[in-house]
Every structure is written in C-alpha cells, then in structure tokens.
Amino acid sequence: MADPLKPRPAFAPWDRREIPGLFDVEESARRVGIYKWIEMRLFETLGGWVATVPELDVKLVLGRHCYHHAWHAELWDKRLPELREMNTTRLTVPANDAMEEFMESIREPEAPELTIEKLVGVYRVLIPRKVAAYTYHLNATSRITDAPTQRSLGFILQDEHADWTEGEMLLQSLIETEDEVDRAARRQVELEKMVLRAGGITGPGTLGEVPESVGAQVEGATA
Amino acid sequence: MKKNLPPSELARDSRFVRSTIMDAIMDPRNLAMSERDLGSAKLQPGRPAAADRARNLMHGIFTGEIQALEGAGRTTFDFDDDEAPFALKLDMARQCWDESRHVEISVKLGDWMGTEIGEFNEATFLYEAACATDPILRLCGVNRALEGLAIDVFNTMREFGDISGDPILEFCEDWMLADEVTHVKMGSDWLRRLTENDPERRERALEFQRGVDKLFSLGGFRGETEENPIQLARKLRAMAGFSTDEIDEISEISVQAQEDARAMSAGAAPSS
Numbered sequence: 001m002a003d004p005l006k007p008r009p010a011f012a013p014w015d016r017r018e019i020p021g022l023f024d025v026e027e028s029a030r031r032v033g034i035y036k037w038i039e040m041r042l043f044e045t046l047g048g049w050v051a052t053v054p055e056l057d058v059k060l061v062l063g064r065h066c067y068h069h070a071w072h073a074e075l076w077d078k079r080l081p082e083l084r085e086m087n088t089t090r091l092t093v094p095a096n097d098a099m100e101e102f103m104e105s106i107r108e109p110e111a112p113e114l115t116i117e118k119l120v121g122v123y124r125v126l127i128p129r130k131v132a133a134y135t136y137h138l139n140a141t142s143r144i145t146d147a148p149t150q151r152s153l154g155f156i157l158q159d160e161h162a163d164w165t166e167g168e169m170l171l172q173s174l175i176e177t178e179d180e181v182d183r184a185a186r187r188q189v190e191l192e193k194m195v196l197r198a199g200g201i202t203g204p205g206t207l208g209e210v211p212e213s214v215g216a217q218v219e220g221a222t223a
Numbered sequence: 224m225k226k227n228l229p230p231s232e233l234a235r236d237s238r239f240v241r242s243t244i245m246d247a248i249m250d251p252r253n254l255a256m257s258e259r260d261l262g263s264a265k266l267q268p269g270r271p272a273a274a275d276r277a278r279n280l281m282h283g284i285f286t287g288e289i290q291a292l293e294g295a296g297r298t299t300f301d302f303d304d305d306e307a308p309f310a311l312k313l314d315m316a317r318q319c320w321d322e323s324r325h326v327e328i329s330v331k332l333g334d335w336m337g338t339e340i341g342e343f344n345e346a347t348f349l350y351e352a353a354c355a356t357d358p359i360l361r362l363c364g365v366n367r368a369l370e371g372l373a374i375d376v377f378n379t380m381r382e383f384g385d386i387s388g389d390p391i392l393e394f395c396e397d398w399m400l401a402d403e404v405t406h407v408k409m410g411s412d413w414l415r416r417l418t419e420n421d422p423e424r425r426e427r428a429l430e431f432q433r434g435v436d437k438l439f440s441l442g443g444f445r446g447e448t449e450e451n452p453i454q455l456a457r458k459l460r461a462m463a464g465f466s467t468d469e470i471d472e473i474s475e476i477s478v479q480a481q482e483d484a485r486a487m488s489a490g491a492a493p494s495s
Contacts, residue, residue, distance in 0.1 A: 040304075040309075040312075043299060043312075043316050044299045044300045044312070045224070045300065046296070047295070047296035047297065047298070047299030047300050047315065047316060047319055048224050048228075048296060048297060048299065048300030048301070049224070049296070050292055050293050050296035050297075050319065051228050051232075051233055051234065051293035051296060051297055051350075052224070052228065052232070052234050053234055054234040054235055054236045055236065056236060056326075056340075059234075059289070059292070059323075059326075060292075060323045060326055060327060061323075062296075063292045063296060063319040063320060063322060063323030063326075064319075064320050064323050064324075066296060066299065066316050066319040066320070067316045067317050067319055067320035069316075070299070070312070070313045070316030070317065071313075071316075073309075073313070074313055077309065089304075107224055108224065109224070110224040110225065112234040
C-alpha cells in the first residue's frame with residue numbers, strides 16, 4: 001500500500017482545469033439571468049401550444065419538453081443567488097429588445113395547421129442557438145471557480161441535444177411536400193434574421209468577447 | 224398565441240369525436256338503459272358487459288388525460304409572472320410531463336384492452352374546468368376536483384385489474400395513481416399558500432371546486448354506494464390532503480348529483 005503520509009498534489013496529472021476563465025461573476029450572472037428568462041418563455045410557450053396542435057405525438061412531446069425547460073429555468077433560478085444576485089427577478093430579463101421581439105415571434109403561431117412553423121421556431125432556430133450559447137459558456141468559464149454553473153450546463157445540454165434531435169425528427173416526419181419545405185425554410189429565415197439583430201440569444205458577444213458597453217451595464221445592475 | 228383558449232378550439236386529429244354532457248343526459252336511449260335492473264353498478268368483472276364498460280372507461284381516461292395535459296400547459300402560459308408565481312408554473316410544467324406520460328400509458332392500455340382511439344366520444348368538460356381566469360380557481364378545479372376524480376377512477380380501475388386477473392391494468396393504474404396523489408396535494412398546497420391572507424378568494428375557489436365536483440359526479444358516476452360505478456377513494460384522498468369533512472362533502476355532492484340527473488332524465492323522457 002502507498003504511504004498515506006506522502007504529499008500529493010491537489011490536482012492529479014490528468015486534471016487540467018485552469019483559472020481564470022473568461023467570465024467574471026457579473027458576466028456569468030448576466031448570462032444565467034438571460035438563460036432563465038429564455039427557459040421561462042420557452043416552457044410557457046410549449047405548454048400553451050399543447051392544446052393547439054392536433055398531432056398526438058407532437059402534443060405529447062411538447063408536454064414532456066415543457067417540463068425539461070421549466071427544470072432548466074429552476075436550475076438557473078437557484079444559481080443566481082450564488083452569483084451575488086439575491087433578487088432573482090432583476091437579472092431575469094431578455095438580452096435586449098430585439099431578443100424580446102424574437103421570443104414573441106417564436107410563440108406567435110397558434111392555429112392547428114401551423115405545427116411546422118411552431119416546431120421550426122423552437123427546434124431549428126432557438127434550441128440550436130441555445131446549444132451554441134450554453135456550449136460557449138461551458139468552454140469559456142473557469143472549470144474551478146464557476147463549476148456549479150458548468151454542472152448545470154452539462155445536465156441542460158444533455159436535454160437540449162436530445163430534445164433538438166426529437167424535434168427535428170418530428171419536423172422531418174411532418175414535412176411531406178416541397179411547399180412544406182418552403183414554409184419551414186421561410187419561417188427559419190425570418191427568425192434567424194431576428195436573432196441575428198439581437199446579436200445572439202444573450203446579445204452581442206453571445207459566442208465571443210462581450211462588448212465593453214454590455215459589461216458596464218451589468219456592473220451597474222448588480223452593484 | 225392568445226391567452227385563454229376556449230374548449231371549442233382544442234386541436235384534435237380526425238379520429239376524435241366530440242360530444243357534451245347534455246348529449247348523454249338528454250339521450251332517451253340512455254334513460255331506457257338506466258331503467259334496466261342489472262344489480263350493482265359498481266365496476267366488477269361479474270357484471271354484464273364489464274369488459275366493454277372497462278374499455279369505454281379507459282377511453283374516457285385517455286381523453287381526460289389529454290385535456291389534463293392541455294389544462295396544465297395552458298396554466299403555464301395564460302398567466303403573467305405577477306399573476307402566477309414562478310414555482311406554481313414549474314409545478315404545472317411538471318404536471319404537463321406527468322399527464323403526457325399518462326396519455327402514453329392510456330394509449331398502450333387501450334391497445335391492451337382492445338379499444339382504439341376514437342372508438343368512443345370525447346366530452347370536453349375536464350378542460351372546461353381549466354378555463355377559469357383566476358389561477359387558484361383553476362388549480363382547485365383541475366388539481367383538486369379533476370385530479371381528485373382521477374384518484375377515484377384509477378383506484379377503481381386498479382381494483383378491477385386486480386380482481387379480474389389483469390396485472391398490466393393493475394400495474395399501470397397503480398403508477399398513474401401515485402402521480403395523481405401528488406397532483407392533488409399540489410393543488411391543496413397552492414390553495415393554502417395563495418389564499419393564506421385572503422379568505423374570500425379561498426371561499427370562491429372552494430365554491431368553484433364544489434361546482435366542478437358536482438359536475439364530475441356525473442349523475443351518480445362517482446359515489447359510495449353499489450349504484451356508483453366509480454367508488455370514492457377515501458384513504459387516498461386523505462393522503463392527498465383532503466380533510467374528512469371535505470371527503471364527506473364530496474360524497475354528499477355525489478348523492479345530490481345523482482338525484483339531479485334522475486330528475487333531468489325524467490323530464491327529458493318522451494311522454495307516451
């Protein structure tokens with residue numbers, strides 16, 4: 001047996017976690033607040049749509065995914081006070097007006113014949129954008145100082161990837177004509193342009209360095 | 224998407240056939256059938272047409288679960304953050320998942336029992352209870368009244384599965400029953416929390432629940448005598464947060480609903 005008193009390093013040779021990360025506390029909190037706002041709007045939308053889609057399999061999947069996103073919102077809500085944001089509603093906001101308009105547009109389709117438009121918005125535009133933003137956060141923040149956020153991101157990304165796949169499969173099974181291909185594409189283009197105007201789901205810098213102006217706003221908000 | 228979707232706009236595929244409670248009550252053929260003396264109306268294997276009745280009931284559970292899913296879903300959407308607390312919406316989202324699984328279980332059980340989607344009609348009165356504009360009325364109508372009825376129905380079906388030697392039916396109903404107890408308890412907890420300092424709102428909510436409970440007693444469908452196909456599950460209801468007085472009240476409402484239905488049927492009977 002090895003000598004129990006022999007000094008060992010705190011980090012095993014294979015443990016390559018480093019500090020610092022790209023995000024300070026304020027930036028991580030800003031993003032988490034935005035994530036919570038998006039997850040809330042998304043689970044409400046899926047819940048509302050359940051009654052409006054006639055396709056039984058889609059109805060049941062929306063019911064299941066509604067809970068997934070509610071759970072994500074709950075995880076972010078619990079994380080905010082740990083990031084010095086005791087009033088969790090203060091940072092639970094859209095990144096900017098364009099992002100709010102984008103989410104309004106996502107939830108707009110209501111008629112029973114618009115299932116393709118509903119699913120395209122969520123599974124071909126919003127969820128891919130969320131996967132990108134969450135993955136960026138996972139890779140950019142410190143795996144030591146922001147480990148609790150990373151742990152939540154890991155669980156959430158598992159759901160997002162599975163739900164994305166399921167939604168895409170539903171769409172492929174619903175799209176049966178060239179006209180329906182056009183409908184899906186038109187809807188996707190319309191929404192992609194909107195999220196582009198927002199600068200991504202967390203605003204400018206979603207997948208890169210945050211512009212100074214955004215960072216300054218955040219410091220003011222959490223001071 | 225607009226808030227407060229009316230029952231007439233619930234989306235269904237071409238297999239579903241919709242009817243109203245009044246269609247059933249006012250149908251003279253039903254009156255003639257109810258006058259036949261077949262002994263106990265309790266759902267039990269020895270009764271004539273027990274298998275058909277169980278299949279019909281299973282289809283009713285299936286459509287009821289769809290509407291419960293839709294009702295919970297709409298509650299996550301219809302209310303703004305200042306009207307319904309975040310935690311309440313999370314509970315409703317969780318219920319969406321549960322009801323979604325119940326629909327899946329019901330479809331599988333329907334296959335197992337030999338029925339198919341659309342074989343029986345669908346009434347939308349369950350969803351109608353989920354259309355109140357005050358979230359706590361909605362919680363009382365859906366979680367305490369509708370899900371309370373579900374406890375009674377699933378318990379009756381579980382017993383039917385047991386005595387008729389159908390382990391699949393018994394297994395599935397037992398699992399769904401566990402979820403329903405949670406949903407009813409959720410409704411009881413939210414009623415207490417949201418009306419803690421507002422006795423008038425609590426009374427309005429309980430009054431709404433009484434109305435829904437009467438509707439769900441369906442002219443003697445649920446009660447505590449041999450004449451009631453679905454039996455009131457006292458022990459499980461107590462587990463879900465109902466007091467003995469509340470359970471007694473539901474029992475009395477059921478008796479009253481049965482008498483009302485008899486009077487209505489008699490009034491609808493063609494004079495000969």
